[in-house]
Amino acid sequence: MKKHIRVVGAVILDKDDKVLCAQRPEGKNLALKWEFPGGKIEDGESASEALIRELDEEMGCRIDVKDKIITTTYEYDFGVVELTTYYSEVISGEIKLYEHVDMKWLKREDIHTLDWAPADIPAIELIASGKKA
Incomplete structure (x- = not known):
């Protein structure tokens, strides 16, 4: 059975309603993928x-x-991630x-x-539209 990992992510908006996107470092799981900053719940x-x-x-x-x-x-190869944004x-x-190795402020769209x-992707559509689940 794979490890269950509970994590949280922050969707930070600036004064212009742009979203903070952070790039993961090389040498770690999901290297160079973009994510909402956050981490494991202890x-x-x-x-x-x-x-x-x-x-x-x-940060x-x-x-x-x-x-x-x-x-x-x-479900990743290293475990099942439950992400709440x-x-x-x-x-x-x-x-x-x-x-992180990089960050960008991008318009919602x-x-x-x-x-x-991959765990961040379902939130993308909601954030782009300004909605919540």
Whole structure:
């Protein structure tokens, strides 16, 4: 039986309603795929707590977690990922790339043009339309 991994992703919008897209590093699972920044939920942690912690660790910024977008499940060769995405807002700090190799701010309707990690793809259509599941 494959490992079940619960993760969260932050869909951060700037003042122009552009979406933050982050590229995974080489040498890790899903190398160079694009994703919404975030990470694993640790034992005893809520989804919001995990997302706040992960964005602090990965990008050096503090966020406010807003509305849930969608929860999706995708089976990779390394395990089954359950990803929940949330609209989030940067409330302090400046975004830095501690874990990712690149980032882009794209219009909602253009985010589908990147090579996304499969678990993130179901959220793309909802985000592009401004909807939630």
